[in-house]
Amino acid sequence: MSSKTTSKTTYQLPIGPIHPALKEPVAFQFEIDGERIVNVDVELGHVHRSVEWAGMRRNPIQILYLAERICGICSYCHPMAFALAVERAAGIDVPERADYLRVIQSELERICSHTLWAGVAAHEIGFDSVLYLTWQIREEALDLTEYLTGNRVTKAITMIGGVRRDVTKDMIPRINKTMDFLKDSFKKLKHAFLDDKTFKLRSQGCGILTKEDALTLCACGPTTRASGVKKDTRLDQPYFAFNDMDFDYITPDILTGEVNGDVYDRIITRLLEVKQSIDLIEQCIDKMPAGDIVSEPKIAKLLSVLKKAEGEGIGRMEAPRGEVFHYVKLDGNEHPYCWKVRAPTYSNILPWIPMLKGEQIADIPIVAASTDPCMSCTNRVAVVERGGNKYQLNKEELHNLSVEKTRRLMK
């Protein structure tokens, strides 16, 4: 669609800072030609909470609990990536059993996050019954999380040099029960998402990210894998016990034989990863060696070691949304000298631009949601005509546009 030459027909559409998918704010500035998106600009920072700044005034143990509150869904990945960075900076070894326990927690978090996302994605295009189905499945995974860690969301399981709670023999039947339930439900989920005609109509060929763009824009996680890039920190540079596990990169061609990089491919990638995570947890339980779960159980002693430590380290791990990256520099003081946090969405913002160009307004919610952005939810959308005629779309209206499109396709 040509637009630049006929500037009278294009208009600006600001969406956000409360945006049409998931929670937390981000602002979009769309240039619209009729129903088509011509250009996109993204504005960030509406919930910058200076976590890094606050962290540089706390000791490493306190930071674990601060890092946990960076994100409500990746509440395991952030403190764990920080712990990895500190362990490398200070030269702390982790017992083998702790490496396996860390894998179990990380995969359980992935199941919770991906099923949560699948529900939201279904809701965005008007399949609320599928939302209830997926969140029922997620509830079971959350119950298991609570059983293993004592908490449903903020798990407080991480410790520098290991984990804080063991998985004992008597807990294994409970884990197996949930795994069996998840495996059964997975079939239902796969059928609901991948075999449905309308789902395909809404998601295939929509929000395409090419492999070239994914690589040059440094996208990460399921977003980049759905475009055919084999990039998964668990395999590229195995941390924890991932090198002992039997698994492989998940790209959509495993199921369909081709890579399109559209919303449908991102759904496939995430769904198959749920299956993979169930499998990884089972492997862990089979192979887990006996031994300690933390290298130094006395926190005061650990802190005195960290206070003297000097050095720098990076912690990388594959969070549900992609690679989470922490950099820590210790200089022999109580507080880290530098702490940098890079959440996966940080890298998945720029790929939105090629994805959204050329799509319709009604596709904004599902395309934005398809990268599983860890930042935002809609309140209102203001549509401003260039000529001065202003009108507004609120969250419900934008959502209704999306639902109407689905209904149109179903006819």
Place this chain on the structure above:
Amino acid sequence: MDKARDIGGKKMTKNLTPENIVKTFKDEFKTKIKHSRIEKHSSGAKKYEMIHIWFEIDKNIFKDFVKQLFKLEKYPHLAVASGYEEGKNIKLVYHFSIYFSERGKELSINVTVDLPKSKPEIETITDLIPGALITEQEKQEMLGVKVIGIPKNERVFISHDFPEGMYPWRKDKTNADKMARNLHEVKK
């Protein structure tokens, strides 16, 4: 951008050892590489060793250093650039990774660049790696670094009414500690 990638494509020598990578960089840039080290960290029952390479380089060769990375990997991945102030300098640490897509083969390459606080300028690498934009914007507003040639010279995380000349990650007088204690004064 494509030029750098083409050079890389022709000369691509697949998977050098970490020692050889350090050697190629030292041969190319000689004394401009101030310091280098290879770290190995093991994990799991099979004791897999992951490799992190650290470089400290002169800021004048930074861009060429990144171009050199393209000879090792067609699409070097930039995770993020960290940064901190140390004495009279600002240090930026660029975290690259190469050789991904193959199990257990990925190498992390971390490059530290020293910038004097009196003239904290560094060249943009967005022409080579477009995905570096947000992290370069962030370094500008958080540390007061000037990125020369950045395609979008705007704030990204800090709000537009935040005062000019204050940089939250600095440790000297230009940091934002004072504002944190007097939040009610921020808008004045």
